[in-house]
Amino acid sequence: MSNDIVIRVHGLRKIYRVGDVDVQALRGADLVVSRGEFLAIVGPSGSGKSTLFHILGGLTPPTSGSVFIHGKDLLAMSEADRTELRKTEVGFVFQKYNLLPTLSAEDNIAIARDIAGKGAVEDQKFREMLELLGISRRLHHKPRALSGGEQQRVAIARAIVNGPSILLADEPTGNLDTENSKVVLGLLRDLNERLGQTILMITHNPEAAAYADRIVQMRDGRVVADTPGGSD
Amino acid sequence: MINKLVFANLRHRPVRTALSVLAIGVEVTMMLTLVGLSEGMLEDSSRRARGVGADVLVRAPGTSLIGMSSASMNEKLIGFFAKQPHVRAVTGTVVYPIGGVNTITGIDLDEFNRISGGFRYIEGGPFRRPDDMIVDEYYARQNNIQLGSTVKLLDRNWHICGIAEPGKLARLVIPRRTLQELTSTTGKLSSIFLKLDNPAKTNQVVAGLKRLLPDYPIYSMEELTSLYSVNNVPGLRAFIGVIVGLSIVVGFLVVFLSMYTAVLERTREIGILKSLGASPAYILNMIFRETVLLAVVGTIFGILLTYGSRWAIETLVPASLIQKIVPGWWPIAGAISVFGALLGAMYPAWKAARQDAIEALAYE
Numbered sequence: 005m006s007n008d009i010v011i012r013v014h015g016l017r018k019i020y021r022v023g024d025v026d027v028q029a030l031r032g033a034d035l036v037v038s039r040g041e042f043l044a045i046v047g048p049s050g051s052g053k054s055t056l057f058h059i060l061g062g063l064t065p066p067t068s069g070s071v072f073i074h075g076k077d078l079l080a081m082s083e084a085d086r087t088e089l090r091k092t093e094v095g096f097v098f099q100k101y102n103l104l105p106t107l108s109a110e111d112n113i114a115i116a117r118d119i120a121g122k123g124a125v126e127d128q129k130f131r132e133m134l135e136l137l138g139i140s141r142r143l144h145h146k147p148r149a150l151s152g153g154e155q156q157r158v159a160i161a162r163a164i165v166n167g168p169s170i171l172l173a174d175e176p177t178g179n180l181d182t183e184n185s186k187v188v189l190g191l192l193r194d195l196n197e198r199l200g201q202t203i204l205m206i207t208h209n210p211e212a213a214a215y216a217d218r219i220v221q222m223r224d225g226r227v228v229a230d231t232p233g234g235s236d
Numbered sequence: 237m238i239n240k241l242v243f244a245n246l247r248h249r250p251v252r253t254a255l256s257v258l259a260i261g262v263e264v265t266m267m268l269t270l271v272g273l274s275e276g277m278l279e280d281s282s283r284r285a286r287g288v289g290a291d292v293l294v295r296a297p298g299t300s301l302i303g304m305s306s307a308s309m310n311e312k313l314i315g316f317f318a319k320q321p322h323v324r325a326v327t328g329t330v331v332y333p334i335g336g337v338n339t340i341t342g343i344d345l346d347e348f349n350r351i352s353g354g355f356r357y358i359e360g361g362p363f364r365r366p367d368d369m370i371v372d373e374y375y376a377r378q379n380n381i382q383l384g385s386t387v388k389l390l391d392r393n394w395h396i397c398g399i400a401e402p403g404k405l406a407r408l409v410i411p412r413r414t415l416q417e418l419t420s421t422t423g424k425l426s427s428i429f430l431k432l433d434n435p436a437k438t439n440q441v442v443a444g445l446k447r448l449l450p451d452y453p454i455y456s457m458e459e460l461t462s463l464y465s466v467n468n469v470p471g472l473r474a475f476i477g478v479i480v481g482l483s484i485v486v487g488f489l490v491v492f493l494s495m496y497t498a499v500l501e502r503t504r505e506i507g508i509l510k511s512l513g514a515s516p517a518y519i520l521n522m523i524f525r526e527t528v529l530l531a532v533v534g535t536i537f538g539i540l541l542t543y544g545s546r547w548a549i550e551t552l553v554p555a556s557l558i559q560k561i562v563p564g565w566w567p568i569a570g571a572i573s574v575f576g577a578l579l580g581a582m583y584p585a586w587k588a589a590r591q592d593a594i595e596a597l598a599y600e
Binding site for chain 2: 058061063064084087088089090091092096098102103104105106107111114115116117118119120162
C-alpha cells in the first residue's frame with residue numbers, strides 16, 4: 005500500500021515574511037494522497053490551500069514539517085531539484101489558464117515538452133487525449149481566439165503532456181460559466197478514471213468538489229476534515 | 237521550440253522590435269560609415285597621387301605623408317632632381333587648405349603634363365590666365381559649377397577654365413605661381429614628383445636620393461600606396477576606437493531598455509514558464525537568443541544602411557567625402573553590436589531568471 009502513496013505531508017508549516025510581519029500560511033498541515041486519487045481541497049480564503057499547492061508543486065520551499073512526493077523529501081530539495089520536480093512530477097492548471105499569449109494552443113503544449121527536454125508529441129495516446137479534451141481542431145489558434153473553456157482545456161493538455169504523476173488544479177473552473185465548468189470537471193474526472201491521473205483540485209464550489217473521490221477541508225493552515233466525495 | 241517563442245515574442249511587440257533593430261542598425265552604420273569614410277578617402281588620396289603618373293614622391297623634411305603641410309621645399313630642388321640619374325621629368329606642387337578636408341593645389345601645367353600626360357578634360361581646357369582654375373567632375377557636380385563660371389576662394393574670384401576627369405592629383409588646381417603669391421610661399425613647394433626613365437629602377441633611385449637628402453621623406457609610389465592606411469593617420473585609429481566604444485554604449489543602452497521593459501511586461505509569462513519547470517538557464521537562454529537575434533538583424537540592417545549613406549554622400553558631397561563599403565568590417569561590427577547587446581541584456585535576463593514564480597504568476 006505504501007508504494008501507492010504519492011504525497012505524504014506531515015506537520016507542514018510555511019511562514020511568509022510580508023514587510024516586517026511573519027504570516028503563517030500553513031500551521032501543521034497533514035495529508036496523504038494515494039496514486040490515482042481525485043482530491044478536492046476546499047476552505048475559505050487564507051486557509052492555506054494555495055500555499056499547500058505551491059509547496060507540492062515545488063514553487064516554494066516549506067518552512068518546516070515534512071513533504072514527500074514519491075518518497076522524495078521536498079524540504080531537502082534545492083531550487084534546481086524543485087525545478088526538476090515541476091518538469092517531471094507535477095502539472096499545474098490555473099484559474100486564469102495562464103497560456104502564453106504569443107503562442108498557438110499547440111505551441112503552448114509543445115513548450116512544456118521542450119522545457120522537459122522532450123521532443124514533439126506524436127504518439128497515439130496524446131492524440132486520443134486531445135480528442136478527449138476536444139481541442140484537436142483548435143490547436144492552431146492563439147489563446148485570444150479561444151473561449152475560456154477551450155483555453156482551460158489547452159492548459160489541462162499542457163499540464164499532462166509530460167505525464168506527471170500529480171495534476172494540481174487551482175480553481176480550474178473559477179473563470180468559467182456553468183456549462184464550461186461541467187465540461188472541464190468532466191474532463192478531469194475522465195483523466196482520473198481513464199488514465200489513472202492523480203488530481204488535487206482547489207475549489208470553492210461544492211458542486212465541483214462533488215466530482216472528487218475525497219474532499220479535504222482546510223482552515224487556518226490545517227486540514228480539518230477529510231471526507232469522501234460524491235463521485236462514488 | 238524556444239526559437240519559436242523568441243520569434244513570437246519579437247513579433248508580439250513590432251514597434252519595440254523595429255526600434256531596437258533601427259537603433260542597433262544606426263550604431264552599426266555609424267561604425268561602418270566612419271571606417272568606410274576613412275578608408276575611402278585614403279584610397280582616393282592614394283589613387284589621385286598615383287594618377288599623377290610619377291614614380292617617386294619627395295616631401296619636405298619633417299612632414300608626414302598624410303596631412304597637410306606648408307610649402308617649405310625650395311623650388312630650386314626641381315632643377316636638382318632633374319639632373320639626377322634616371323630622372324626623366326620633375327614637377328613640384330603647392331598644396332593649400334581651403335577648409336575641412338579640402339585643399340587647392342598649385343601646379344606648373346607644362347611640368348605636370350610632361351609627367352602625367354595632362355588632364356582629360358570633360359569640358360574646357362588648360363589655364364590661359366593666372367586666375368584660371370581647373371576642377372574635377374566631382375567638385376563641379378557637388379558645387380554646381382559650370383565651365384566659364386566664377387568661383388570665390390581664398391578671397392578672390394577664379395574663372396573655371398576646365399572640368400577634368402577625377403583621379404589626377406587634386407580636385408581644384410590653379411597655376412602654381414598664383415598660389416605661391418597668394419599664400420606668400422613664392423619659390424616654395426609642398427611636394428615634388430619625379431618620373432623615371434625606367435620604373436624598374438625606382439628603388440635604386442630612391443635609395444640614391446635618400447643618401448643625398450637624408451632629411452627628406454622620399455617614397456616610391458608603391459611605398460606611398462601602402463602608407464595610405466588608417467594606421468598612418470595621426471589620431472584616426474584612436475578616433476575609430478572612440479566611435480566603437482560609443483557604439484557599444486549605444487547598443488548596451490538600447491538593448492538594456494528594450495529587454496528590461498520586455499522582462500517587466502512578460503513577468504507573468506516568465507512565471508508560467510517557471511511553473512512548467514523552466515530553469516533559470518532556460519529563461520536566460522530565451523532572453524539571450526532574443527538579444528542576439530535583435531543584434532544580428534540590426535547589424536544586417538546597419539550594413540544595408542551603409543549603402544544608403546554611401547549613396548547620399550556620393551550624391552550630395554562626392555568631392556568632399558568618399559565612402560567605401562568595407563565588408564572586412566562587417567563581422568567586426570556584428571561582433572561589437574552583439575557584444576554591446578548581450579551586455580545590455582545581462583541585467584534584465586538575470587532579473588527574469590531570478591524572478592519568484594509565485595509572485596510572477598500573481599502579476600497583473
